[in-house]
Amino acid sequence: MEETILKTVKVTKIYNQGKHNEVVPVRDASLAVGRGMAVVLKGPSGSGKTTLLSMIGCQIKPTYGEIVVKGKPVSKLPEKFANLHKRQHIGFVFQQFHLVPDLSVLDNIMLPLLPWGMSPLERRRRAEELLTEFELTPRRQFKVRDLSGGEQQRVAISRSLINGCTVLLADEPTAHLDAQLTADFLGYMNDLKQKGYTILIASHDPVVCENAMVDRIIEMKNGEIVS
Amino acid sequence: MEAPSPSGSWLERQRCIIDYSLQSLFRRRTKNGLILIMYVLLIFVVSSVFFITGSLTVELFSTVDELPDITVQKLIGGRQTSIQESYFPAIREIPGVGDVQPRVWGYFYLQELQANFTVYGMDLNQLEAGDYQRIIDWKPVPQNTREHPDFRMVIGEGVYRLLKEIQMQDSFLFFQPNWESAIPFDIIGTFKSETQLQSNDLMVMQTEGARRVLELKPGDFTDLVVHVPNPEETEMIALKIRRYYPELRTVTRSQIESTYTSAFNWKGGFVLSSMLVVIFAFLVLIWDKASGLSPAEKKEIGILKAIGWDTEMILSVKFWESFIISFCAAICGVILSYFYIYWLHAPGFKEIFIGWSTIYPEFKLVPDIDIKFLLLIVTVTVIPYSAIAVFPSWKAAITDTDFILRNN
Numbered sequence: 001m002e003e004t005i006l007k008t009v010k011v012t013k014i015y016n017q018g019k020h021n022e023v024v025p026v027r028d029a030s031l032a033v034g035r036g037m038a039v040v041l042k043g044p045s046g047s048g049k050t051t052l053l054s055m056i057g058c059q060i061k062p063t064y065g066e067i068v069v070k071g072k073p074v075s076k077l078p079e080k081f082a083n084l085h086k087r088q089h090i091g092f093v094f095q096q097f098h099l100v101p102d103l104s105v106l107d108n109i110m111l112p113l114l115p116w117g118m119s120p121l122e123r124r125r126r127a128e129e130l131l132t133e134f135e136l137t138p139r140r141q142f143k144v145r146d147l148s149g150g151e152q153q154r155v156a157i158s159r160s161l162i163n164g165c166t167v168l169l170a171d172e173p174t175a176h177l178d179a180q181l182t183a184d185f186l187g188y189m190n191d192l193k194q195k196g197y198t199i200l201i202a203s204h205d206p207v208v209c210e211n212a213m214v215d216r217i218i219e220m221k222n223g224e225i226v227s
Numbered sequence: 228m229e230a231p232s233p234s235g236s237w238l239e240r241q242r243c244i245i246d247y248s249l250q251s252l253f254r255r256r257t258k259n260g261l262i263l264i265m266y267v268l269l270i271f272v273v274s275s276v277f278f279i280t281g282s283l284t285v286e287l288f289s290t291v292d293e294l295p296d297i298t299v300q301k302l303i304g305g306r307q308t309s310i311q312e313s314y315f316p317a318i319r320e321i322p323g324v325g326d327v328q329p330r331v332w333g334y335f336y337l338q339e340l341q342a343n344f345t346v347y348g349m350d351l352n353q354l355e356a357g358d359y360q361r362i363i364d365w366k367p368v369p370q371n372t373r374e375h376p377d378f379r380m381v382i383g384e385g386v387y388r389l390l391k392e393i394q395m396q397d398s399f400l401f402f403q404p405n406w407e408s409a410i411p412f413d414i415i416g417t418f419k420s421e422t423q424l425q426s427n428d429l430m431v432m433q434t435e436g437a438r439r440v441l442e443l444k445p446g447d448f449t450d451l452v453v454h455v456p457n458p459e460e461t462e463m464i465a466l467k468i469r470r471y472y473p474e475l476r477t478v479t480r481s482q483i484e485s486t487y488t489s490a491f492n493w494k495g496g497f498v499l500s501s502m503l504v505v506i507f508a509f510l511v512l513i514w515d516k517a518s519g520l521s522p523a524e525k526k527e528i529g530i531l532k533a534i535g536w537d538t539e540m541i542l543s544v545k546f547w548e549s550f551i552i553s554f555c556a557a558i559c560g561v562i563l564s565y566f567y568i569y570w571l572h573a574p575g576f577k578e579i580f581i582g583w584s585t586i587y588p589e590f591k592l593v594p595d596i597d598i599k600f601l602l603l604i605v606t607v608t609v610i611p612y613s614a615i616a617v618f619p620s621w622k623a624a625i626t627d628t629d630f631i632l633r634n635n
Contacts, residue, residue: 059533060629080537087535088230098530098632101523102254112534114247116231117239126228159534164230 005198006033006056006167011065011075013051025051027223028065035166038189038199038213043220049202050095050171052220056200057092057169058082069167087112091160093170097152099159101145105136108144109158130158134188150181157188168192170201174208186211244540248547259548263556265508270560270608271567275576277600278568278592280492285595286423287487291480293362293425295328295452297465298478307476309447314472318453321467323460329448331434333441335401340389346430348437351379351415362426365416366397377439380432381416384423390414401440412436421593497579520619528623529631538624542617549616553609561604569594 026048301310331348402409418426465477
């Protein structure tokens, strides 16, 4: 059996706890993902996929439960250590990409490296490698706001990989893409999977769920994992 | 791709942060440019006021030692009038008085140049022999000068420049409407530039010559100067003179000093208050900066946090941004002000401080920069601005990342 790289144990998220407008987007979610696997979190809108993914990616903290990444519990880490964990192990591709629109492609990709205090030469070397891999070299000096949706997504993927993460999380990655770009995206994910990345995708897109590279589908409904 | 090793030193991280801050400033160049311009303008005005008052005060105090301890004037009907020789012995008898000297002085208006000169009479032999020598550039004395000892004079630099324009720099012809003929006065020296504030429009001549120019009666003087060896006794002696002779008025050196100082400070305050619009505009800008970030700025902070930046690092970026703006503004403002005051001689500004008596003769300001003033400028501008500008970023940086990204 492959090594478990990612595990959640009864993870629950409650917003406005104890107030009249209390919301529980995720309840008692437990899952395990092995190294090098591609897993899809499937479910309709509002099923809690994005919230669970955000908790795994240390973007938000669970109210209850534990998240373990590479054998290390991360859900209760103080902010500084949670940020370090994010920088070292997690790559996150957001649904809206969340790129800085008036920065160039190159600068956006290099952003996660600044907290390391890395030399400009080394930052550039790593970014150039990804620009080549994701066919963005001709666009390297373009402002991100001038790129197409597919190109922006490739920039977002490159940015998420530049820190040498082992776990890649993608939230509704094909929501804004046409069929061709979706196919391209899945091609990139497949390549990354072959390279040993662990991939967790939150999506309700059947094209993603039915893709051959997907090892497992975890279905969510009303904040709970149902299968 | 291999994971980076967390080996970058604090200094290297700061370099990365400063790189990003500069990039960020450049990206929002319109807003930041406007803040910088307003900031430079503000510091320029404040520095100019400080520079000009500082220089004038230094000018003033460099000649203040030459001021009499007490000046005695005679008043009739509330107006100053000439004082007679008969007062000298009685004042000299007051215990503590070192010496009493009569003075002859007044103003001479030269229609051709539309200039008012201050005429001062004294014993020029005393000037040539005493300590005053060091403040005068002596000119070669013409052969016939000794034959007319009453018609010689030492003039200020401003007067010299003006007289040069009408080719009278060696000798000047005085004329009053009720005279039958003009009287030539030889110019035997000029006052050095360090005494400019007081000497620029000055013509110092032999007492009898001054009396002729000012049309005073023989034996009459404009006022008396009293020398008091012990400065502690000055005020008491002035009081005694006023008590013995109620028709006399006394002006002490400290009164003149404080009048000048308060006049410069008052004028400085006046100029600063007239610049209130600029200051107010700047405060509005600071308020704008302090009261919140634009959605784009908030979102950028959210993005940086989402990709693993620490709050501390985001605050460092914002600190460097505001520090760079305020520091550049402080430097540019001070340099521009220096250039304006000491190179261009403060056109349009100097007149406010110097006043009517030296309007016509030129007057150059001598640089006087107090390091305390520069520190003050940095303290009251760079530090508060940096702190104020960082505050909204701190608020955004401690907000839940997910919330910021969803709502901006």
